[in-house]
Structures are given as C-alpha cells and as structure tokens.
Amino acid sequence: MSTATTSAPARSASDATVRSWKNPIILSVVALFALLVFAIGAPGNDVTFRLSEENDPIVLPSIVVSAPVIGWVAALAMIALAALAILRTRSGRKIPVWVLAVFAVLFLIAFLTWVVGSARTPNVALYGLLAGSVTLAVPLIFGSLSGVLCERSGVVNIAIEGQLLFGAFAAAVAASLSGSAFVGLLAAAVAGVLVSLVLAVFSIRYVVNQVIVGVVLNVLVSGLTGFLFSAVLSEDSERWNSPPRLPVIEIPLLADIPVIGPILFQQTIVGYLMYIAVAVVYVALYHSRWGLRTRAVGEHPKAADTLGVNVNRMRFMNVLLAGVVAGIGGSFFTLVAVSGFGRDMTAGQGYIALAALIFGRWNPIGAFFAALLFGFATNLSNVLSLLGTPVPDQFLRMLPYVVTVFAVAGLVGRSRAPGASGIPYIKG
Amino acid sequence: MNPQDDRPVTPATGGGAHPTRREAKDAARQDEIRLETAAETAGGEVPPPAVPATTAGLGVGPGAEAPLMQRIMTGNALVAFLSVVLSLILGGLLIAVTDQEVASASSYFFSRPQDTIAAAWTAASSAYIALFQGSVFNFEGDTFTRMIYPLTQTLTVATPLICAGLGVALAFRAGLFNIGAQGQILIGATFAGWVGFTLHLPVGIHLLLVILAGMVGGALWGGLVGLLKARTGAHEVILTIMFNYIATNLVLYFLSTPAFQRPGSTNPISPQLDATAVYPPLLGASFRLHWGFVVAVLATVFVWWLLNRSTVGFELRAVGANPSAARTAGVNVSKGYILAMAIAGALAGLAGVAQVSGTEKVLTSGVAASFGFDAITVALLGRSSPWGTFAAGLLFGAFRAGGVAMQASTGTSIDIVLVVQSLIVLFIAAPPLVRALFRLPAPGATRAGKGGSSTSTTPTPASTGAAA
Numbered sequence: 001m002s003t004a005t006t007s008a009p010a011r012s013a014s015d016a017t018v019r020s021w022k023n024p025i026i027l028s029v030v031a032l033f034a035l036l037v038f039a040i041g042a043p044g045n046d047v048t049f050r051l052s053e054e055n056d057p058i059v060l061p062s063i064v065v066s067a068p069v070i071g072w073v074a075a076l077a078m079i080a081l082a083a084l085a086i087l088r089t090r091s092g093r094k095i096p097v098w099v100l101a102v103f104a105v106l107f108l109i110a111f112l113t114w115v116v117g118s119a120r121t122p123n124v125a126l127y128g129l130l131a132g133s134v135t136l137a138v139p140l141i142f143g144s145l146s147g148v149l150c151e152r153s154g155v156v157n158i159a160i161e162g163q164l165l166f167g168a169f170a171a172a173v174a175a176s177l178s179g180s181a182f183v184g185l186l187a188a189a190v191a192g193v194l195v196s197l198v199l200a201v202f203s204i205r206y207v208v209n210q211v212i213v214g215v216v217l218n219v220l221v222s223g224l225t226g227f228l229f230s231a232v233l234s235e236d237s238e239r240w241n242s243p244p245r246l247p248v249i250e251i252p253l254l255a256d257i258p259v260i261g262p263i264l265f266q267q268t269i270v271g272y273l274m275y276i277a278v279a280v281v282y283v284a285l286y287h288s289r290w291g292l293r294t295r296a297v298g299e300h301p302k303a304a305d306t307l308g309v310n311v312n313r314m315r316f317m318n319v320l321l322a323g324v325v326a327g328i329g330g331s332f333f334t335l336v337a338v339s340g341f342g343r344d345m346t347a348g349q350g351y352i353a354l355a356a357l358i359f360g361r362w363n364p365i366g367a368f369f370a371a372l373l374f375g376f377a378t379n380l381s382n383v384l385s386l387l388g389t390p391v392p393d394q395f396l397r398m399l400p401y402v403v404t405v406f407a408v409a410g411l412v413g414r415s416r417a418p419g420a421s422g423i424p425y426i427k428g
Numbered sequence: 429m430n431p432q433d434d435r436p437v438t439p440a441t442g443g444g445a446h447p448t449r450r451e452a453k454d455a456a457r458q459d460e461i462r463l464e465t466a467a468e469t470a471g472g473e474v475p476p477p478a479v480p481a482t483t484a485g486l487g488v489g490p491g492a493e494a495p496l497m498q499r500i501m502t503g504n505a506l507v508a509f510l511s512v513v514l515s516l517i518l519g520g521l522l523i524a525v526t527d528q529e530v531a532s533a534s535s536y537f538f539s540r541p542q543d544t545i546a547a548a549w550t551a552a553s554s555a556y557i558a559l560f561q562g563s564v565f566n567f568e569g570d571t572f573t574r575m576i577y578p579l580t581q582t583l584t585v586a587t588p589l590i591c592a593g594l595g596v597a598l599a600f601r602a603g604l605f606n607i608g609a610q611g612q613i614l615i616g617a618t619f620a621g622w623v624g625f626t627l628h629l630p631v632g633i634h635l636l637l638v639i640l641a642g643m644v645g646g647a648l649w650g651g652l653v654g655l656l657k658a659r660t661g662a663h664e665v666i667l668t669i670m671f672n673y674i675a676t677n678l679v680l681y682f683l684s685t686p687a688f689q690r691p692g693s694t695n696p697i698s699p700q701l702d703a704t705a706v707y708p709p710l711l712g713a714s715f716r717l718h719w720g721f722v723v724a725v726l727a728t729v730f731v732w733w734l735l736n737r738s739t740v741g742f743e744l745r746a747v748g749a750n751p752s753a754a755r756t757a758g759v760n761v762s763k764g765y766i767l768a769m770a771i772a773g774a775l776a777g778l779a780g781v782a783q784v785s786g787t788e789k790v791l792t793s794g795v796a797a798s799f800g801f802d803a804i805t806v807a808l809l810g811r812s813s814p815w816g817t818f819a820a821g822l823l824f825g826a827f828r829a830g831g832v833a834m835q836a837s838t839g840t841s842i843d844i845v846l847v848v849q850s851l852i853v854l855f856i857a858a859p860p861l862v863r864a865l866f867r868l869p870a871p872g873a874t875r876a877g878k879g880g881s882s883t884s885t886t887p888t889p890a891s892t893g894a895a896a
Contacts, residue, residue, distance in 0.1 A: 022659075022660065202857070206857075206860055208854075208857040208858050209857070212853070212857055213854070215805075215808075216805065216808065216857075217854075219801070222843075222846060223846025223850060224522075224843075224846075226843035227526070227843035230843065231526035231527075235528075348669070351669045354666065355669070355670065392681055392684065394680045394681035394684065395677070398673070398677045398678070401671075401674050402670075402674060404666065405667060405670050408663065408666050408667065409656045409662040409667070
C-alpha cells in the first residue's frame with residue numbers, strides 16, 4: 001500500500017492537488033451532516049454530564065449544557081473549519097493537523113450531546129464512560145503492542161486474535177488449577193509465546209506467507225480452545241474453569257482524584273502493566289540499541305544484515321516477545337473481565353487491535369490512543385443502549401467499526417507500514 | 429523456486445522482423461509464464477500463494493519432464509496427501525488425550541499399557557469413522573438413499589464454501605487479502621432473500637433475479653472495499669474485517685424492521701422464500717442437495733476462464749504479482765482492485781444465495797454460519813487456483829457435514845474439525861516441513877544440505893522481493 005505514495009515524485013504538483021482534496025470533501029460532508037442532525041435536529045432539553053458520584057471523596061459539580069446551543073455552536077465551528085480546509089487546499093497548502101484534531105473533538109462533543117440529549121434520560125456519567133473505555137481498551141492495547149513489536153521487525157502479525165484467545169484460555173486453566181491468579185498471568189504469557197513460536201517458525205524458518213500463517217493460527221487456536229473447552233473444561237468446570245480474579249489495586253489518595261483517579265490508579269495488575277508496557281515499548285523502540293535494530297530489520301533488512309545484525313534472529317525474538325505481551329493481554333478476559341473461559345470469548349478483539357495498530361501508524365503511543373478510541377466507541381454504544389436512544393441498537397454497535405473505516409480510509413491518510421513488513425528475509 | 433522455472437522464458441519471436449499473429453500469441457503466452465513465475469516469487473505486499481504446478485503449466489505445453497517416481501515423490505500432491513494424514517493423526521491424538529475412557533485407563537498405564545492404547549485407538553477411530561459415515565458413505569444405512577445421503581450433504585455444505593472460496597482466491601490472485609467473505613455472503617443473502625420473499629414473480633425469472641440480486645449485493649459490499657482501497661490506500665485486511673462486523677449489524681437491523689419480518693411477528697426471522705425463488709432439488713426431494721451446486725461448478729469454470737483465458741484476468745494477476753510493474757505496463761491498478769473485489773464479492777454473494785435460497789430458505793442473522801471465514805482456509809488450501817479451491821471446498825464440506833454427524837454420534841466436539849482443517853493448511857503451506865518429517869527427497873534433484881535447499885524450494889515470496 002505504500003507503492004502509490006512512493007511512485008510519483010516527478011508529477012508531485014498535479015498529484016498533490018488530486019490527492020489532498022479528499023480531506024476537505026470529507027470534512028465538508030461531515031460538517032453538513034452535523035448541521036442537519038446535531039444542530040437542526042437537536043433535542044430541546046438540557047444534557048447533564050456527571051463528573052462524580054455524591055459519595056465520592058471529592059465531589060465535582062455536573063456539567064449541564066443546552067443541547068441546541070452546543071449543536072449549533074459545534075456545527076457552525078465545524079463548517080468554518082471545513083471552509084478553512086477548502087481554502088488551504090485551493091491555495092495548494094497543507095491542512096494543519098490541529099484543524100483535523102479540533103474538528104474531531106467538536107464532532108465528538110456535538111455527537112455526545114445530541115445522542116445523550118435524545119435519550120430517555122439525558123444524563124450520563126462521564127467519568128464512568130471514560131473509565132469503562134480504558135477497561136475495554138486494555139486487551140486492545142496489549143494486542144496492538146504485540147502487533148507493533150512484530151511489524152516493526154518486519155513480520156505481519158494477524159495472529160493477535162489467536163494470541164489473546166490462547167492467553168485467555170491458559171490463564172483460566174492455570175489459575176483454576178493452581179488457585180492463584182498470578183500463575184494464570186504467567187501461563188497466559190507462556191501461551192502467547194507458544195502461538196508466537198508457531199508464527200515465527202512457519203513465517204521465518206519456512207518462509208510461509210505471514211498473513212496466511214496468522215489467519216490459520218487464529219482458526220487453529222479457536223478450534224483448539226473450543227475443543228478443549230467442550231471436552232475438558234465444561235466437563236468439570238469447578239476444577240478447570242473457575243479462576244480467581246485478579247484483585248483491584250487501589251493507590252491511596254491518588255485513586256480519589258475525580259475522573260482520572262479511577263482510570264489511572266484503580267486498576268488490576270494487568271491494567272498497570274498496560275501503562276508500563278506502552279511506555280517501555282515506546283522508549284525501547286525509539287531510544288535503545290535494540291529498538292534501532294528492530295526498526296532497521298523491519299525497514300531495510302539487507303542494510304541491517306550488512307551492518308552485522310542477524311535479521312531472522314532479531315525477528316524471531318521480537319515475535320516471541322510480542323507473544324508475551326499479547327498473552328498477558330489475553331489474561332484480561334478471564335482474570336479481570338469475567339471469571340472463566342468461554343468459547344471464542346475474544347470475539348474479534350485481536351482484529352480490532354490490528355486496526356488500532358494501523359490507525360496508530362505502527363507507533364506504540366499512536367496505537368494506545370487508537371485502541372482507546374475503539375474502547376470508547378464500544379463503551380459508548382453499551383452505555384447508550386442502556387440510556388434508551390432513538391438510534392437503533394444495531395447502529396450503535398456498528399459505531400466502533402464505522403469509526404475504524406473512517407479512520408483508516410479517511411482521516412489517517414496514507415499511513416506507511418514498515419518497509420519490509422510481510423516480506424521474509426532470505427540471506428544471500 | 430519450482431522445478432518448472434527451468435523453462436525458457438525468453439519470448440520466441442524467432443528473430444523475424446515481422447512477427448506473425450501466432451508468434452505474437454506465443455509471446456503473450458510467454459509473458460503469462462513469466463507472470464506466473466513472478467506471482468510466485470515477487471515480494472508483493474501480500475503475494476498470492478503459489479499456484480500448484482498443474483495449473484501453472486496449463487496451456488503452456490509439456491512441463492519439465494522428470495522420472496515418474498521422482499515427480500510423485502517431490503510433487504505437491506504427495507505433500508498435500510501427507511499433510512492431510514499428518515493433520516488427521518494430530519487431531520486423533522487430541523481426541524484420544526481428552527477422552528474419558530483413555531483418562532481412566534491411563535491411571536494404571538504402567539501395569540497395563542495396552543489398555544490405554546486400545547482406549548485411545550477406539551476413541552480416535554470411532555470419531556473418524558463417524559466423521560466418514562457422516563460425510564461420504566453411510567454403510568449402516570438400510571436403503572441406498574440413506575447410504576449416499578451423507579455424500580449429498582457434503583456437496584450441499586461444500587456449495588457455499590466453494591463459491592465464497594473462489595471469491596477469496598480471486599482476490600488473492602489480484603494481491604488482495606479478502607477476509608470479508610463473511611460480510612459479502614451476508615449482504616448477498618440479504619439482497620437475494622428480500623427479492624425472494626417480497627417480489628412474487630413467475631418461475632424461472634424469480635430465481636434468476638434472486639441469484640442476480642445476491643451477486644449484486646455481494647459485489648457492492650466487496651467493491652466498496654476495493655474502491656476505498658484504490659482511492660484512499662486503506663488496508664483491505666482492516667476494511668474487510670470491519671465490513672464484516674458492519675454487515676452483521678446491518679442484517680440484524682434489517683431483520684428488526686417489519687419489511688424483513690413475518691407478518692404479525694417481531695422475531696428476527698424473514699418469511700419463507702417463495703417456491704419460485706428457491707433452487708430446485710438436484711436429486712429429488714429426499715436429498716437436500718440443490719441446483720446451487722451446479723451453479724458453484726459453473727462459477728469455478730468461470731473463474732478458471734477469467735483468470736487464465738481473459739484479458740481482465742491477466743491484468744488482475746499482473747496487479748497481484750507486482751502493482752508497480754503493472755502500472756508501468758499500463759494496467760489500471762485502481763480499476764483492478766475495484767474489479768477484483770467486486771467479482772470476489774459477487775462470488776461470495778452466490779454463496780449467500782446458495783444458503784438463503786438453497787439450504788435455509790429463510791433469512792436469519794446466522795444465514796452465513798462461518799462460511800465466510802472457512803472460505804479463507806478453503807482458498808488457502810486450494811492455493812488460490814479455481815479447481816484447487818473447488819477440491820478444497822469439497823474436502824472442507826465433508827469435514828463440516830461429517831463433523832455434525834460425529835458430534836451427534838460420538839459426542840466429539842465439532843471444533844476438532846477446525847483444528848484438523850487449520851493444521852492441513854499450515855502443513856501444506858510449508859512443504860519442507862512435511863518433507864523433513866517424512867524424510868522425502870526435496871525437489872531439485874540434488875540434495876544440497878539442510879537449510880539452503882528447503883528455503884529455496886518453498887513456493888512463497890522469495891529473495892527477489894527481499895533483495896529489492
């Protein structure tokens with residue numbers, strides 16, 4: 001997919017005008033939609049966003065806004081931004097990034113106000129919405145970090161789904177048998193590595209197409225865990241499938257901060273590990289010798305090889321490491337979210353993590369925020385279906401996926417994958 | 429590289445100043461050979477899996493002549509066969525290990541090991557016998573109809589697998605990894621179903637319109653992905669996955685509207701399709717096999733023709749082998765992406781038609797089962813060649829039909845079928861591994877050590893791409 005961007009430096013002038021009209025058009029269409037629905041179609045009542053509960057240590061006042069006012073202000077501001085984008089494009093200049101960012105935030109505010117305002121109870125707990133989003137995003141973040149580790153070293157990892165699922169399965173079984181959730185956490189990491197091992201052996205040693213191995217591995221894990229679930233786990237679920245949950249560790253005082261307290265300082269160990277993993281992968285990837293080598297191997301393996309880096313060894317190690325990360329992410333399903341394994345319980349989260357990875361442009365921080373966006377969209381659809389909105393339930397459930405399509409196709413533009421991602425390296 | 433790469437690839441325009449029509453045609457063929465070779469070796473982003481030697485050699489005249497025995501020992505067919513055997517053995521082990529009888533017998537393994545082995549054998553073999561009885565031939569049936577009933581069930585299940593598998597395979601050949609067959613089947617089935625139970629038309633025209641609607645629905649859903657990929661450069665893997673979820677929810681939404689529900693009911697199930705809108709039974713009313721299977725055969729012929737004999741197919745394969753080279757050669761790559769995805773979607777739509785107007789005869793949200801995802805493994809196993817996909821569809825149809833019977837009679841979970849299927853695809857994709865396990869000679873005659881020969885024989889994106 002990077003071919004188109006690199007192929008036409010010669011006729012860049014004509015190309016630039018052709019290509020960059022995409023964003024102004026998208027912005028205009030979305031702005032018009034906002035005007036029609038959020039402004040003209042705004043409900044006439046006030047909307048309440050709660051920031052804390054009454055019995056919290058620190059009580060913040062709720063934010064009460066008028067739906068039509070917010071709708072009109074946001075829609076007009078969006079139209080202004082779209083007009084700005086059109087003007088910039090006409091004069092042949094780039095659209096600044098802040099325009100897109102502000103536009104997205106405005107859209108989000110207007111949408112939230114509109115959708116909550118039209119619900120039966122126009123009152124929503126904003127802090128709960130955010131905290132729930134982070135919780136839902138935890139496995140996605142682990143999954144996309146696993147993808148970052150693999151793809152940055154030049155191995156496409158479609159098997160994230162399989163790693164998550166096998167991690168979840170192993171965590172449930174090991175924690176049930178040992179009675180300790182931490183043993184389960186360890187087993188999840190081992191299970192992720194096992195899936196990674198197959199991926200690495202087949203795609204690096206036997207140079208099988210990496211996407212094929214990934215897809216097949218997902219099927220294999222789904223079948224294997226499903227079979228063992230019905231043959232072993234459900235026969236004696238007391239023994240095999242009743243893992244203890246990981247305890248929520250509350251950091252005193254800090255956890256009492258309104259809104260961000262529960263998000264940052266009231267998590268299980270998996271949640272804290274998630275923040276640590278994002279930071280560690282980011283720093284290691286861009287500020288360490290290992291990271292430089294990883295990126296070199298992923299961008300230009302020949303050059304790396306010439307300089308004495310063992311390309312396939314580097315890739316093998318990275319794929320295994322990715323298994324550890326994704327496996328721990330998988331333990332979230334059985335040790336944090338619910339207590340016990342269920343058939344195909346990851347339900348395509350691995351694929352969403354893959355989307356987050358691409359949306360986040362193969363960058364750990366970017367992937368983190370992209371995964372948060374998906375978590376938010378999923379949580380929003382859950383919360384809204386409880387509130388009783390006029391939007392059909394099915395469309396709310398589509399939300400995360402539609403957001404992904406818009407993100408991947410529209411706003412993110414032509415993201416560039418690591419140069420050698422998906423291409424096996426054969427020395428010589 | 430494959431042995432047939434030794435063929436001369438220089439155009440045979442024998443030095444004449446005025447190439448005749450025939451020579452031009454020959455040159456075109458040589459181009460095609462090179463394209464096939466490129467398709468196997470170019471390091472495109474998602475290169476299509478190598479086509480088997482038989483299809484690669486189609487219309488090229490005699491392939492590389494080698495002693496018969498050597499060809500059998502090194503051929504793809506043997507690897508494929510051994511892969512299936514190996515996968516079945518591993519699946520059998522899994523069945524045996526998790527079996528209750530085996531577990532109780534293994535508690536006294538060291539005093540009477542034969543008990544454990546016998547129990548393991550019984551567990552695995554009875555499951556596989558049930559699988560065979562449920563998919564090919566029921567030798568316990570009292571009438572001939574009952575005996576061959578399983579085989580027709582296999583063909584019935586294989587029909588949507590073949591259609592959707594062809595769609596995935598076609599997209600592969602154009603260099604696109606189409607994971608969206610599931611969504612395309614669903615949308616195709618929705619279109620077809622709606623025409624089937626809403627319009628009331630005469631016999632013949634109605635069914636034709638149903639088929640057409642299903643293909644249009646799938647083609648729209650697939651073509652949209654192609655359009656987005658061509659226009660915005662978005663990755664088709666992500667797009668197709670997201671479109672699957674969107675399609676599932678869209679169908680659920682449709683089924684919650686009165687236009688798709690039975691009168692006086694709010695259940696998410698559509699009315700029965702009109703009798704004029706369903707595929708007639710192929711072998712009489714006592715079998716579920718319907719004319720959709722014939723349509724699947726025709727679709728296979730069509731895809732074979734399209735890929736190997738038509739200009740469009742040539743361009744699609746060129747795009748798949750190397751988009752940059754294809755663009756330089758004057759092929760419209762964007763058009764290729766859109767067209768490939770639209771045709772792939774139309775084929776998946778045919779699978780939807782097979783389900784909604786052949787097997788199920790009503791539209792529900794589960795009408796596509798998991799055929800769309802199985803289609804990916806079918807296409808991979810068939811190595812993206814039309815007839816390979818057809819054969820793989822039959823095999824997986826047998827697994828699925830037999831798996832249901834197996835689960836009913838021996839209680840072995842049908843999930844074992846998924847395990848065996850994915851193992852087969854994994855092993856077939858890595859011939860060196862299978863050859864090493866069975867100590868077969870590697871193709872290329874000379875036994876050049878350990879690592880070197882095995883990597884060079886693998887028909888996957890090879891050094892050219894990595895070195896570029």
